[in-house]
């Protein structure tokens with residue numbers, strides 16, 4: 001599963017597989033092409049918008065193009081949200097040659113017209129189908145028509161396919177059945193020659209996180225999300241993965257906790273998709289939406305806005321636009337965080353729930369991010385000791401003291417520089433007279449960032465101010481970070497080794 005192997009096993013592998021194009025990377029690791037992203041795409045999690053959560057089947061050409069324009073005007077495209085994804089309900093059937101026919105009423109100019117418009121705006125076009133007889137909305141599915149549908153997508157300039165699991169004719173129940181069914185579309189897309197990100201939507205059914213990374217770029221790992229922070233729902237019966245009835249109506253904390261056991265199955269080119277974001281849809285408090293967004297970033301989930309972007313409120317634009325949190329999601333490490341501990345607590349909320357947890361994730365530049373989640377019904381003081389944060393370093397191989405515990409760490413709050421509602425409102429007003437300044441590569445803004453001008457990877461190397469939040473303290477060697485976390489909220493902190501500027505490589509510790 002690992003994209004790189006040791007030099008010794010590499011020699012054996014090369015002999016067996018006659019891999020001629022493998023090479024040694026700058027850092028000495030062996031790179032075997034095809035062992036990371038299967039098609040070279042989606043090296044960091046995809047970002048964009050999908051209409052489903054907010055609009056369901058009420059889709060049309062103007063919804064897509066108006067949303068795309070808002071994504072450009074609000075700076076969202078330049079934060080990295082570059083896929084505009086048309087979900088279910090666009091097809092009315094097949095023609096005599098077996099090709100899908102877009103609804104002529106809602107899409108009077110066809111799909112190529114939309115793709116061309118999006119491309120001219122610097123955006124990409126995503127479409128949807130199902131690996132079944134029908135889609136979930138009972139439109140034509142692609143099972144048995146994979147070749148025609150892949151050709152249709154390629155011919156219409158589609159850059160991304162979301163591929164659902166409804167009406168699969170019983171071709172599920174074992175990983176091999178699901179693998180084979182999803183692999184047909186993978187091969188069909190490849191055969192078109194057009195680079196198309198392939199995103200599975202099979203709800204974690206048959207454990208895609210254990211087999212889908214050689215045929216796809218992302219895979220859903222749970223039943224569908226709904227706009228609730230933690231309300232249990234019988235239609236989403238599992239609380240851990242693996243799960244034999246994924247269901248739907250899964251809350252934010254339900255989905256997050258299902259990521260804990262499978263976190264190692266996230267890698268560059270294949271991301272565990274925690275489903276589209278609900279931020280903006282009205283069912284959660286601001287702190288709950290901050291937690292939702294923080295943890296989707298922390299776990300390298302795709303960040304797909306699932307709301308009415310045109311009508312975003314200032315507060316919700318500010319959440320979607322936090323560059324320090326997006327930089328965490330887009331970190332070149334392309335890994336998911338680990339849950340270090342999770343406790344139940346007694347201060348329960350209206351659903352009788354109370355839980356607290358600590359998560360950590362190592363980043364490419366040697367920084368470490370921690371998240372303290374308070375699911376109690378009131379503000380709590382929460383602690384993260386270095387000993388807990390660096391648990392993996394303590395317990396790796398033969399047990400030894402973790403070098404990280406001997407260091408002092410500066411702590412940066414990734415939400416401290418959240419854009420004010422005034423600044424967000426000025427952006428949303430789309431008034432050229434009062435619009436905030438354009439963001440350039442050398443911008444010193446602490447609230448805004450432009451990945452079109454400079455990638456997150458380069459911005460992180462260059463210490464771009466917007467990507468690091470605000471320094472709020474430090475933790476001495478063997479110390480503990482203590483923070484007061486409000487009800488249903490998250491403290492999200494980037495720890496940088498003091499003195500080195502945090503740029504020390506993990507290997508050098």
Ligand SMILES: *[C@@H]1O[C@H](CO)[C@@H](O)[C@H](O)[C@H]1NC(C)=O
Nearest residue numbers: 055058059060061062063106
């Ligand atoms: C397109 O869809 C949006 C969202 O459902 C709706 O508000 C709008 O009225 C529709 N426009 C047309 C022309 O049907």
Ligand SMILES: *[C@@H]1O[C@H](CO)[C@@H](O)[C@H](O)[C@H]1NC(C)=O
Nearest residue numbers: 094095096097098099100152
């Ligand atoms: C069916 O649609 C495809 C692709 O849009 C087109 O090339 C083909 O000519 C159509 N066939 C018929 C019989 O209309």
Ligand SMILES: *[C@@H]1O[C@H](CO)[C@@H](O)[C@H](O)[C@H]1NC(C)=O
Nearest residue numbers: 034038039040190193194195
């Ligand atoms: C098709 O698959 C091959 C082998 O995995 C890969 O090198 C190539 O980039 C793929 N092409 C497309 C268009 O996905």
Ligand SMILES: *[C@@H]1O[C@H](CO)[C@@H](O)[C@H](O)[C@H]1NC(C)=O
Nearest residue numbers: 343344345346347348354356
């Ligand atoms: C919760 O309440 C029980 C019973 O009163 C008590 O034993 C336990 O220590 C409490 N747990 C916490 C985390 O406060």
Ligand SMILES: *[C@@H]1O[C@H](CO)[C@@H](O)[C@H](O)[C@H]1NC(C)=O
Nearest residue numbers: 348349350351352377378487
């Ligand atoms: C939770 O907190 C709210 C106020 O924030 C309070 O109204 C409620 O009674 C508390 N307890 C429960 C079980 O909801």
Ligand SMILES: *[C@@H]1O[C@H](CO)[C@@H](O)[C@H](O)[C@H]1NC(C)=O
Nearest residue numbers: 381382383384480481482483
């Ligand atoms: C957190 O640490 C503070 C100060 O070290 C201590 O007073 C408090 O009891 C700790 N809280 C918990 C829940 O461990």
Ligand SMILES: *[C@@H]1O[C@H](CO)[C@@H](O)[C@H](O)[C@H]1NC(C)=O
Nearest residue numbers: 426429430431432433434435
């Ligand atoms: C843009 O802002 C200016 C200055 O506040 C104002 O005079 C003008 O009416 C606004 N334009 C629109 C279209 O709202």
Ligand SMILES: *[C@@H]1O[C@H](CO)[C@@H](O)[C@H](O)[C@H]1NC(C)=O
Nearest residue numbers: 075078437438439450452453
């Ligand atoms: C981002 O930079 C590009 C040029 O690199 C520019 O066209 C665009 O307007 C900038 N976007 C924002 C939101 O400032």
Ligand SMILES: *[C@@H]1O[C@H](CO)[C@@H](O)[C@H](O)[C@H]1NC(C)=O
Nearest residue numbers: 439440441442443444453454
């Ligand atoms: C920032 O970059 C622009 C061009 O990208 C340049 O014109 C400007 O002088 C630079 N500003 C600073 C302060 O370096």
Ligand SMILES: *[C@@H]1O[C@H](CO)[C@@H](O)[C@H](O)[C@H]1NC(C)=O
Nearest residue numbers: 461462463499500501502503
């Ligand atoms: C980033 O900042 C640290 C100090 O905070 C410094 O050591 C490092 O050289 C900086 N990197 C760049 C490219 O400026």
